[in-house]
Amino acid sequence: MKTAALIDGFNLYHNMNNDKYSKYKWLNFYKLFRYVLGTDESLEIHYFTTVNYEDLLNYNEKEKDAKKQRHLTLIKAEEQHGIISHYGTFRNKEIKCPKCGKKFQRDVEKQTDVGLGAYLTYLAFSLNVKKFIILSADTDLSPAIKLIKSNIRKVKINLLLPPGVTKTKLSENCNKTIPLTEELLSKCLFPPVFKAVDGKTIKCPPEWL
Structure with missing residues (x-):
C-alpha cells in the first residue's frame, strides 16, 4: 500500500x-519518513512551500536573496x-494592533496550507x-481531514508534529500523532556536501551547520 x-x-x-532546532534545517525528508514508517512500502512525498522572497x-x-538561495x-x-x-506565495497583509489601533504591513505565506489540504x-x-502522514500542526487542515475521514472507509491519516510541538487539536481527527524528536532529527540530516544526480555538488548552507 502506498x-x-x-x-x-x-x-x-x-x-x-530558533536556537534549538536551526541546526536541523538541512533535513532529509525522505530519510525522515522512512524512519517514521519503519517499512519499505511505497512512499510519495509532497512538500508545500513558498520561494518568492522578493515580495517580503x-x-x-x-x-531576501540569501534566504531564497538557502x-x-x-x-x-x-x-x-x-x-x-x-x-504558494508570500503576500503583504495589513494588520491592525488591537491595543493602539495602528495599522502595519506583515508578510504572510498564502496557499501553502490550502494547497496541502x-x-x-x-x-x-x-x-x-x-x-497518509502529514507533517504539520496547523488546524486549518482540519476540514480537509474531517471530510476525508467521514467519507472514505479504511483511510488512515497519521500526524507528525513539527519539532517542539507537543499537542495540537489537529490530532483529534487523525489516527495517530507522532512527535518529531531531536534524536530523530539528528539521524535524518543530509551530508554537509554530496553529489546531485546531475553531477553537481550540493552543499549545506553554512548558516545551518
Missing part, C-alpha cells in the same frame, strides 16, 4: 527557526530523493490513496 506524506513547509520552518517586506534585498538549495537536495514541491483531498478521492 503512503503519501505531505509537508507543511512553513509550519515546519516556523517551529525550527521585512528584509533588505541582500537578506531555501532553493534545500529544495534541490530534497528533489534528489524524489520529493515533489508545490509552491486540497491536494490531500485529491489524493484521497481521485487517486484512492488510503494511507
Whole structure:
C-alpha cells in the first residue's frame, strides 16, 4: 500500500527557526519518513512551500536573496530523493494592533496550507490513496481531514508534529500523532556536501551547520 506524506513547509520552518532546532534545517525528508514508517512500502512525498522572497517586506534585498538561495538549495537536495514541491506565495497583509489601533504591513505565506489540504483531498478521492502522514500542526487542515475521514472507509491519516510541538487539536481527527524528536532529527540530516544526480555538488548552507 502506498503512503503519501505531505509537508507543511512553513509550519515546519516556523517551529525550527530558533536556537534549538536551526541546526536541523538541512533535513532529509525522505530519510525522515522512512524512519517514521519503519517499512519499505511505497512512499510519495509532497512538500508545500513558498520561494518568492522578493515580495517580503521585512528584509533588505541582500537578506531576501540569501534566504531564497538557502531555501532553493534545500529544495534541490530534497528533489534528489524524489520529493515533489508545490509552491504558494508570500503576500503583504495589513494588520491592525488591537491595543493602539495602528495599522502595519506583515508578510504572510498564502496557499501553502490550502494547497496541502486540497491536494490531500485529491489524493484521497481521485487517486484512492488510503494511507497518509502529514507533517504539520496547523488546524486549518482540519476540514480537509474531517471530510476525508467521514467519507472514505479504511483511510488512515497519521500526524507528525513539527519539532517542539507537543499537542495540537489537529490530532483529534487523525489516527495517530507522532512527535518529531531531536534524536530523530539528528539521524535524518543530509551530508554537509554530496553529489546531485546531475553531477553537481550540493552543499549545506553554512548558516545551518
